[in-house]
Amino acid sequence: MSPRPRDPGSKDLAGLNLYRKLDKRNGVTYYQYRDPVSGRCFGMGTDKEAAIREAVAANHALNAAPVSLAQRITEQPEPAGLLFSAWLVEYREIYQARELSPASVRNARMRINRLDVALGGKPIRTITTMDVAGYLAGVAKGGKGQMSRAMRSLLRDVFVEAMAVGWTDSNPVDATKAARVKIKRKRLTLDLWKATYAEAKQSWLKRAMELAVLTGQRREDVAGMLFKDVRDDHLHVIQSKTGARLRISTGLRLESTGLELGAVIKSCRDMVVSKHLIHHARTISRAKAGQSLVLDTLSKEFAAARDRAATKLGLDLGDHPPTFHEMRSLAARLHAAEGRDPQALLGHRHAKMTDLYRDARGAEWIDVA
Incomplete structure (x- = not known):
């Protein structure tokens, strides 16, 4: 069997049993030494000159003291050698x-x-x-x-x-404890959502809020919804975070808000030709009419409307007010209250994750019959 062709980028290392590997994701070049006897590879770090010196010394030692077949069979890897x-x-x-x-x-x-x-x-x-x-x-x-x-x-x-793959024999992480996390961000209540919706100045923000609370999708998925994704009386969503593929009926209705998905999608049509449900209605600076919204713009404008609403309601939202993402939790709670299981809508594989979203964290009153 012919040997694997050497990477063209490693020609200057020919004969040293030394190979370079460029990690394209961070732009860092790493060096590895391949033992010609055992075939094992050893990480040499990122210092080329040091790697060459070590490789030359290793090759010299191998040539000076040939290893027998019996030694090669019984030789055990050096545990501390693999960085x-x-x-x-x-x-x-x-x-x-x-x-x-x-x-x-x-x-x-x-x-x-x-x-x-x-x-x-x-x-x-x-x-x-x-x-x-x-x-x-x-x-x-x-x-x-x-x-x-x-x-x-x-x-x-x-x-x-x-x-x-045998690089180590144990997992030192298993015995550690996960850090305790105190969640600080407040939940979004229905009253605050309605007040924020009333304070939304842009039509696209109102549409985004309607889609978010109806479908329970993440900010990036709401911003990425396209008119072509509406077919066969369903809105098709491929979640950007998990890849979950959802078909949401356009007949989906949320009585607590008076919204129906089909009607909301229809209201996204305006005088501007656009493939995006949520889009700029007019050209402003670099943003052209019909273009999709930048995620930060969605967040900032929602936050501004939320703060105006909180002021009118006399609410103190503290240092961690509810963000656009909190409409995902609100959607889970509202749909559950109307008898629908929000797990499928949110695209969760496990009910435990959905339960986290349904937790109001003390933001809502609990009715006791």
């Missing part, structure tokens, strides 16, 4: 192959880079539970408990994959 940073190079490819949403991949890439900076210089087999716990505790400081939980989840998966 965590070298494994993260492999893990990035594993994660990329999962075909997740671009947003999920982008977030994971940033978090993997953080792990590389914090623990990359350690041999993977020497990373202990104390190392992991200390790192997670540092992340959790300053009210970043949610980030610490996300990093723990990712780090655990990193080690699960490493164990699957």
